[in-house]
Amino acid sequence: MQVYMDNNATTMVDPQVLEAMLPFFSETYGNPNSLHKFGTASHPAISKAIDQVYTAINAADADDIVFTSCATESNNWVLKSVWIDKILNDDKNHIVTTEIEHPSVLSTCRFLEEQGVKVTYLPVNEQGIVEAHTVKSFITEKTALVSVMWANNETGMIFPIKEIGDICKEKGVLFHTDAVQAVGKIPVDLQEVHVDFLSMSAHKFHGPKGIGALYIKNSQELSPLLNGGEHMGGRRSGTLNVPYIVGMGKAIEIATQNIEAKMADIRAKRDRLEDALLETIPETMTVGDRENRTPNTILISIRGVEGEGMLWDLNNGQIGASTGSACASEDLEANTVMLAIGADNELAHTGIRLSLSRFTTDEEVDYVIEHFKNAVSRLRAISSSYAKVGPTKGGEVQECELHHH
Amino acid sequence: MAKNDLLGGSLWDQYSNKVTTLMNNPQHQGEITEEAAAEHGNKLIVADFGAESCGDAVRLYWEIDPATDTIVNSKFKSFGCGTAIASSDVMTELCIGKTVQEAVKITNIDVEMALRDTPETPAVPPQKMHCSVMAYDVIKKAAGLYMGVDAESFEDEIIVCECARVSLGTLQEVIRLNDLKTVAEVTDYTKAGGFCKSCIKPGGHEAREYYLVDILENTRKEMDKEKMAAAADAGSTGDFETMTLVQKIKAIDAVIDESVRQFLVMDGGNMEVIDIKASDEYIDVYIRYLGACSSCSSSTTGTLYAIEATLKEKLSSKIRVLPI
Numbered sequence: 001m002q003v004y005m006d007n008n009a010t011t012m013v014d015p016q017v018l019e020a021m022l023p024f025f026s027e028t029y030g031n032p033n034s035l036h037k038f039g040t041a042s043h044p045a046i047s048k049a050i051d052q053v054y055t056a057i058n059a060a061d062a063d064d065i066v067f068t069s070c071a072t073e074s075n076n077w078v079l080k081s082v083w084i085d086k087i088l089n090d091d092k093n094h095i096v097t098t099e100i101e102h103p104s105v106l107s108t109c110r111f112l113e114e115q116g117v118k119v120t121y122l123p124v125n126e127q128g129i130v131e132a133h134t135v136k137s138f139i140t141e142k143t144a145l146v147s148v149m150w151a152n153n154e155t156g157m158i159f160p161i162k163e164i165g166d167i168c169k170e171k172g173v174l175f176h177t178d179a180v181q182a183v184g185k186i187p188v189d190l191q192e193v194h195v196d197f198l199s200m201s202a203h204k205f206h207g208p209k210g211i212g213a214l215y216i217k218n219s220q221e222l223s224p225l226l227n228g229g230e231h232m233g234g235r236r237s238g239t240l241n242v243p244y245i246v247g248m249g250k251a252i253e254i255a256t257q258n259i260e261a262k263m264a265d266i267r268a269k270r271d272r273l274e275d276a277l278l279e280t281i282p283e284t285m286t287v288g289d290r291e292n293r294t295p296n297t298i299l300i301s302i303r304g305v306e307g308e309g310m311l312w313d314l315n316n317g318q319i320g321a322s323t324g325s326a327c328a329s330e331d332l333e334a335n336t337v338m339l340a341i342g343a344d345n346e347l348a349h350t351g352i353r354l355s356l357s358r359f360t361t362d363e364e365v366d367y368v369i370e371h372f373k374n375a376v377s378r379l380r381a382i383s384s385s386y387a388k389v390g391p392t393k394g395g396e397v398q399e400c401e402l403h404h405h
Numbered sequence: 406m407a408k409n410d411l412l413g414g415s416l417w418d419q420y421s422n423k424v425t426t427l428m429n430n431p432q433h434q435g436e437i438t439e440e441a442a443a444e445h446g447n448k449l450i451v452a453d454f455g456a457e458s459c460g461d462a463v464r465l466y467w468e469i470d471p472a473t474d475t476i477v478n479s480k481f482k483s484f485g486c487g488t489a490i491a492s493s494d495v496m497t498e499l500c501i502g503k504t505v506q507e508a509v510k511i512t513n514i515d516v517e518m519a520l521r522d523t524p525e526t527p528a529v530p531p532q533k534m535h536c537s538v539m540a541y542d543v544i545k546k547a548a549g550l551y552m553g554v555d556a557e558s559f560e561d562e563i564i565v566c567e568c569a570r571v572s573l574g575t576l577q578e579v580i581r582l583n584d585l586k587t588v589a590e591v592t593d594y595t596k597a598g599g600f601c602k603s604c605i606k607p608g609g610h611e612a613r614e615y616y617l618v619d620i621l622e623n624t625r626k627e628m629d630k631e632k633m634a635a636a637a638d639a640g641s642t643g644d645f646e647t648m649t650l651v652q653k654i655k656a657i658d659a660v661i662d663e664s665v666r667q668f669l670v671m672d673g674g675n676m677e678v679i680d681i682k683a684s685d686e687y688i689d690v691y692i693r694y695l696g697a698c699s700s701c702s703s704s705t706t707g708t709l710y711a712i713e714a715t716l717k718e719k720l721s722s723k724i725r726v727l728p729i
Contacts (some may be wrong), residue, residue: 306455308486312417312428327460327486349460382434382490384464384482385457389436391464395452395550 002318007204007296008153008181009322010356014206020250021208023085024243031242033231042242049249053213054258057198058189064216066236067245071180073102074199075147075238076216077225078176079108082145084223086174087117092144094118098130099340101149102178109147118142128155128341132163139167145174149183150198154324154337156297157288158186165194179211180204184255185294186263190215197222202244206357207251211244226276255358262358267295267363270356274298276282276369281376287341287351296356301347302376304385310352313375319368322353333385419520419530420488423495428487428585430627433497435480437466440669447477452547461485461536463493465543467500467508469551474504482674488529488536495519496540509548509559512570513537518673524697525672535567535610541567568600571667573615578663580624584720588617595667645720646688653681657690665712674698677718679729687699688723690716702726 004012024045030038053065068074068237079095086092097109099121109119120138122130139146146168151158161177168175176197182188184205190198192328198215198258202208216222216235255262271290278284283303302310307325314321324338325348336347354368380386390396420428428493447468455462468478479497483490496516500508516537521529529536542556549556562572579585579594588605592598598617603609606618645656648717657678669675674697682689692712698704705728713726 007722097633147447244457304484306461306489309428309490312487315417316429325460328490350458371571371664382431382482383484384453385484386484387436387464389438389466391451391453392550394448395546397453397456 001364001367002320003360003367004320005356005358005359005360005364005368006320006322008156008353010192010203010209011206011357012359013203013208014254017137017207019249021243021247022230024246028242031227031280032242041237045246046240046242049245050250052253056188056252057183057200057215058191059215060191060218060391062218063190064219064233064235066214066216067241067248068212068214068236069210069238071102071178071199071201071214072212073211073225074197074201075102075104075176076108076177077214078197078199078222078280079105079145079147080225081223081394082114082174082176082320083112083117085221086144090144092142094120094140094143095145095147096120096122096138096143097147098122098124098149098175100124100152100154100337101147102153102180105147105149105178117143122148124340126341127292128152128157128337129159129292130164132160132167135164136167136171139171139173143171143173145176147176147178150177150188151186151294153181153298154351155288155341156181156294156355158182158294161195162193168196171193180339181294184252185296186258190217196220199249202248202251205251205255206359207248208244211241211248211345213248218384238294263295266356266358266360269360271296273354273356273368274300275316277372280369280373286348296360298354300352301350302352302353305379306349306385307351309336309379310350310375313379314352314371317371317375318372319371322355324351324353325349416530416533417487419527420491420521420533421526421528422522423520423522424488424528427494427520431481431490432492433480433501434482436482437478437480438467438497442468445477448549448551450547452543454543454546455484457484461489461534461539463489463539463543465493465497465500465508465547467505467547467551467583470715471506471700472674474506474551474689476500476503476505478507485539486533488533489539491520492516492537492540496544498535503549505551508544511544513541513567514670516540516569516726531568531600532602536601557628563615565613565617565620566595566597566600566604568598570670571595571597571666573620575663576617576620576654577624578623578659581628582660582663583726585621586625587619591617591621596671607632646683646723650681653683653688654678656720657681657716660716661712664715664719669696669698669708672701673705674701683723687721687725689719690724691729692726699725 025044028041028116030041032039032042057276061064095109095117097105114118122134130357135146148159148164150161165175174196177195178199179188180199180201185198196217201212224235226237231237274286277300285301304326308327309324311321311323338351407666437448437449442692448471450469452465463480466480468474470477479500481493481497483493499519500509514534517528517534541605545556545559562574564570565573565576576597577597582593585591601610603611604613604617606616675690675695676698679693680690694704709726709728716724
């Protein structure tokens with residue numbers, strides 16, 4: 001058996017989605033901007049996909065939802081175009097975001113700082129979320145944009161988007177949310193919350209990679225990121241990626257239909273897995289209140305077991321998971337989310353993320369419980385944290401010595 | 406950045422088979438108790454380095470025969486990633502059978518070399534080189550405990566880049582001799598800063614006492630000062646060919662230390678200057694290869710030409726290098 005438990009990274013394309021996409025590669029392949037029938041033949045399918053996306057997030061007809069290549073593009077688009085429209089060509093100079101956004105927001109903000117924009121990175125509480133009153137206290141007259149994620153990729157924690165949206169509306173500040181980890185996992189209703197811009201990505205809800213979207217409330221001003229032909233009403237140029245748009249429509253429709261029932265099903269498996277790990281493996285802890293977490297996510301810290309080592313053993317056991325450990329990153333930088341939640345605790349080095357999907361089975365959950373326990377036993381047997389014979393007098397470690405981060 | 410860097414996520418593919426094997430099944434993982442050591446009439450030394458909150462920690466156990474100072478048995482415990490566990494394992498293996506005095510000479514480069522499948526291919530990707538540094542640190546600490554001295558006393562020079570073991574002195578010399586202007590150039594010439602990158606500038610994986618950016622800036626400032634001083638009393642520089650034998654050996658040693666030795670050491674070898682014989686036509690430098698160099702085929706071809714070319718360029722076109 002092999003078990004994929006890294007669904008916050010990406011998901012399997014639902015076979016029904018793939019089936020919906022296939023005719024648009026070699027059968028109906030015309031350019032939808034062409035006037036001939038080869039081009040227009042794809043129009044009904046694209047219209048349907050547009051309807052499916054609008055319905056899924058309850059967008060109004062007056063709003064725009066523009067297809068992009070991914071949520072990274074959507075996030076870059078909002079940040080860079082708000083900079084052009086409201087900072088370079090208007091009198092604002094400030095953006096508010098959080099410490100634990102996705103790199104596509106954080107590194108774009110750092111780029112904007114280099115261009116002279118003031119950026120406030122809000123801290124998170126011990127649950128790993130930004131509180132609405134914190135957002136409120138940092139908004140100034142000069143604030144052009146607030147960008148706060150809907151749910152966090154590492155912890156699954158859900159942010160108070162409704163409250164933050166209301167604050168932004170009251171203050172007259174634009175509000176963007178990176179909803180990549182929310183759409184398709186939890187209800188997202190844009191009639192219920194005030195959001196100016198919302199980013200999403202199909203491959204997080206069993207659609208294909210390479211397609212995302214940006215929701216723009218009331219079709220308001222936002223300079224294009226990609227200039228070119230008059231695709232998508234000139235908002236985002238580039239020949240429409242027809243099969244992927246069709247796939248995204250189908251994927252979001254399946255993910256959001258009966259979402260409460262789907263959530264309950266995933267949550268039951270997630271809770272069973274989480275309970276089993278916490279109960280059978282001593283000295284473990286999970287991050288964040290379950291009720292306020294996406295129903296598929298577990299971030300567990302295992303004392304004495306370094307994250308990359310754990311990932312290695314899980315991989316040997318045919319299980320795909322994820323870690324925020326610095327050792328597993330290309331640049332040895334500890335994960336910003338882990339550091340933000342608790343700067344000096346071991347979480348930055350011992351956190352393992354398990355993320356389920358609607359395709360996760362009970363057998364898979366059982367398999368992971370078993371192998372997880374074995375991996376922890378093996379690595380704790382090697383671990384210096386569990387060694388019995390102590391160091392010779394004088395051989396103890398005082399602090400991190402040279403290895404302080 | 407180029408074609409080979411486009412695809413990320415290949416960290417584990419760059420581990421040697423030896424690293425993979427030892428991570429999956431470490432040979433020397435475990436503990437030695439006081440009682441077990443005492444039973445053999447031996448002394449137990451246990452040293453820690455790092456901590457869980459730092460991201461990596463290792464505990465090293467040595468059972469030492471006090472009559473000969475020989476490490477008769479060694480074990481380890483490690484909190485760390487795959488490469489940290491494999492490095493600790495090979496470290497204990499390298500310690501066994503050595504005297505404490507010999508063990509202290511084991512460096513992280515020896516550990517990394519011992520993890521290679523073939524001498525030419527690194528055992529770990531550059532950013533993981535750092536894991537083997539822990540091995541070097543904990544050995545020094547254990548030896549210090551046994552010998553009753555401070556672990557720092559084993560280090561006779563200031564090491565700026567621990568991964569590649571490049572000293573402050575070497576860096577200053579190489580910057581001077583090659584007139585280096587950027588940190589990237591310093592990394593190209595010395596390999597310092599090419600691995601975990603902590604020593605390049607503040608804010609990296611770990612805090613350091615010296616950073617390449619500062620060393621480069623300060624050395625260049627000094628160079629500028631010296632240039633001005635030299636311009637002030639021009640014409641008093643020495644010429645290699647007119648130096649005494651002792652001065653010549655020193656000059657050759659300096660060039661080898663700056664530009665040659667580290668590359669031999671990286672491949673598990675070394676060299677020493679045996680003698681110098683000068684005639685009107687040639688200055689013959691007799692050298693002896695050590696370690697891996699003595700059996701390396703390029704020691705009589707490419708490596709030899711490179712050493713000769715460096716000495717010719719830096720000192721005198723009359724130099725011939727003759728291995729014995």
